[in-house]
Every structure is written in C-alpha cells, then in structure tokens.
Amino acid sequence: MKAKPSIFIIYTGGTIGMVKDEASGTLKPFDFEHLYAQIPELKKFNYNFQSFSFEHPIDSSEMKPEIWIQLVKVIEKNYSDFDGFVILHGSDTMAFTASAISFLIEDLNKPIIFTGSQLPIGVIRTDGKENFITAVEIAAAKYKGLPVVPEVGIYFEYKLLRGNRTHKFNAEHFKAFSSVNYPLLAEAGVDILYNKTAIHKPIKDKWPKFHKKLEPNVGVLKLFPGISRCFVENILNTENLKAIILETYGSGNALSDEWFIKALDKALNNNLIVLNVSQCRGGWVNQGKYTSSIKLAEIGVISGHDITTEAALAKLMYLLGNYKSLKTVKELLHRSIRGEMTVRL
Numbered sequence: 001m002k003a004k005p006s007i008f009i010i011y012t013g014g015t016i017g018m019v020k021d022e023a024s025g026t027l028k029p030f031d032f033e034h035l036y037a038q039i040p041e042l043k044k045f046n047y048n049f050q051s052f053s054f055e056h057p058i059d060s061s062e063m064k065p066e067i068w069i070q071l072v073k074v075i076e077k078n079y080s081d082f083d084g085f086v087i088l089h090g091s092d093t094m095a096f097t098a099s100a101i102s103f104l105i106e107d108l109n110k111p112i113i114f115t116g117s118q119l120p121i122g123v124i125r126t127d128g129k130e131n132f133i134t135a136v137e138i139a140a141a142k143y144k145g146l147p148v149v150p151e152v153g154i155y156f157e158y159k160l161l162r163g164n165r166t167h168k169f170n171a172e173h174f175k176a177f178s179s180v181n182y183p184l185l186a187e188a189g190v191d192i193l194y195n196k197t198a199i200h201k202p203i204k205d206k207w208p209k210f211h212k213k214l215e216p217n218v219g220v221l222k223l224f225p226g227i228s229r230c231f232v233e234n235i236l237n238t239e240n241l242k243a244i245i246l247e248t249y250g251s252g253n254a255l256s257d258e259w260f261i262k263a264l265d266k267a268l269n270n271n272l273i274v275l276n277v278s279q280c281r282g283g284w285v286n287q288g289k290y291t292s293s294i295k296l297a298e299i300g301v302i303s304g305h306d307i308t309t310e311a312a313l314a315k316l317m318y319l320l321g322n323y324k325s326l327k328t329v330k331e332l333l334h335r336s337i338r339g340e341m342t343v344r345l
C-alpha cells in the first residue's frame, strides 16, 4: 500500500494569517492555530501534516538573513521525514526568501513551495485558501515515485513560479508575482498542469547540502538621472561592503561620466564585487551592446545577465558567505548555479 504523502508546513507570518488590530485598525500577524482552523478543507487531503510556527510570526518586511538560516535548519531537521514543504510567508519579501533558500540548499530534491495571500485567511474573499490548498497539493505531487517539483517555487493566484526568478510587482491584485524571464512551472485550473521541461529534474538518492552562512555586507545601488558623485562615493565607501548590485538602465547601461567610472574602478581595485543587474524586469544585461556599458565591462563589472535583483542579492550573500576565494565567487557569478539566470554568450 502506498504511504500517505507527508507535508511539513512552516508558518513565518504574512497577511495570510493576519487579523485586524481593533485599536489601530492595522493588520498584524496572528498565530498558526487561528490560520489552520480557517481551512478545514486541508483535512480532506489524506495527508500527514506537521507544522512549525515562528514563535512570533512576522510581517515579511522584518525578514533578515538570520531568519533564512533558521528556516534552513528547520527544513534540514525534517527533510528525511517529509515529501514536501510549504512555507507560509508574507508576499512583500517572499521572492528574496525563496531565492535565499534556493541557494542555501544545494542538490535539493524535494519541493519547497512558498505561498501567502493578499487578503487574510479570515476575510470572506481571501485568496489565501486557494493558494494554501494548491501549494500543498503541488508539494505532495509525485510521478513514478519522484517529486514533480523538486525545487523552490512560489505559488500564487493559480501560478507556480521558480522562486529565484520571481518578483512581486503588484500590491493590490491577487496576481502579485511575475517571472518575466523564465516560464511558469505550473498552472492550476481544473487540473494542475506542470511544465515539465521548465522544472528541475529530480536528483535521486542524493542528500542535499544545507548551507548556513550568508554574508550580509551586500548592497544595491540604483541609478537614476542626476545621481550625484557624493551619493555614489558614499555608498561605495560603506564600511565592510563586499559587493554591490549596480541597478542599471535597459540592457545594462550607465552614465559614462569620468568620476563615475573612476569611483567604480577604485572600488573594484579594492576587491569590491560589482554585479550589473538591469532595472528592467524583462530582457538581459548585455555589456558592450551600447557605448554606455562597454566601460563597465572593461573595468571588471560582472554581468548579471537576466537575474532578478532579489536573486542577485541572495546569490551574493550565499557565495561570499560560503567561498573564501574571490576568484571562485566571481566565476560562480558568471554561471547559473540554481537555475536563477540564463547566460547568453
């Protein structure tokens, strides 16, 4: 007889479990029992469920690298006993957390599906029920004994996206996430249709590596017309800074003022890593396509190809936290290590 699927649920907080604070009228995180009680449908799955809840559930704006490490430890502890994991998380920073978990767990071969909602579970029109129920079904899905989605995904409003390709683009619509540069992993309608060619292939019988180090001294410098020398230099001179994501225009373009290139060049010579990520969500960085980006390539700015800022931040924290050699970190930045980018040569 086939064993019942077993799913481990981790509740971190977010709108899905929030209730209204009567005094202030604001939404605040509430406990997991309240949330679980609102979804009696889960009992209809003939699954074994176990859960872990943060002692103090958070709004995901409070998310920090230390909490990502805590999540990895909880997953590692329960990894062998469960077929899949569902992580309930606020939507605001879900793409960052999903990216971080994808880098921290190497050779993952079980589903880790993030979900949440735009309306709390106790509200009649909530999107939380469908999101939660379908995320559970995806986390449990198997084909010929192997998990259908052995990777980190985000399920929201009928769509499953690769976690480290995802970006929250809407604070109002139920369709809050997009993955412009990578296809959907699955779409839920009458059936859940899996896009098998886009999903990682399951790695059989390999125990994943659970990494527990992240380098927090990483930042983002977003370009804008009129950006001042003093502003750029102050950012580049931030104490202990190890890497920055340079959020450029279009296909990786930047101003060509001499002071700007010199400031970057100096920082690069002092071993700062500079990763070029476009402010555009679709398309990719192509240093050298325009004169306005050729200088960046010449001084050693690394192309982020079509990576999202969320995934780039998590990747830099992971690589700098786990590899001592700067040369290796740079090499790995040029490659896709968890399906986070498409490298066009």
Ligand code: ASP
Residues within 6 Å of the ligand: 013, 014, 015, 016, 058, 059, 060, 061, 089, 090, 091, 092, 093, 116, 117, 118
């Ligand atoms: N502020 C909330 C959070 O990210 C928003 C949400 O969950 O949708 O925790």
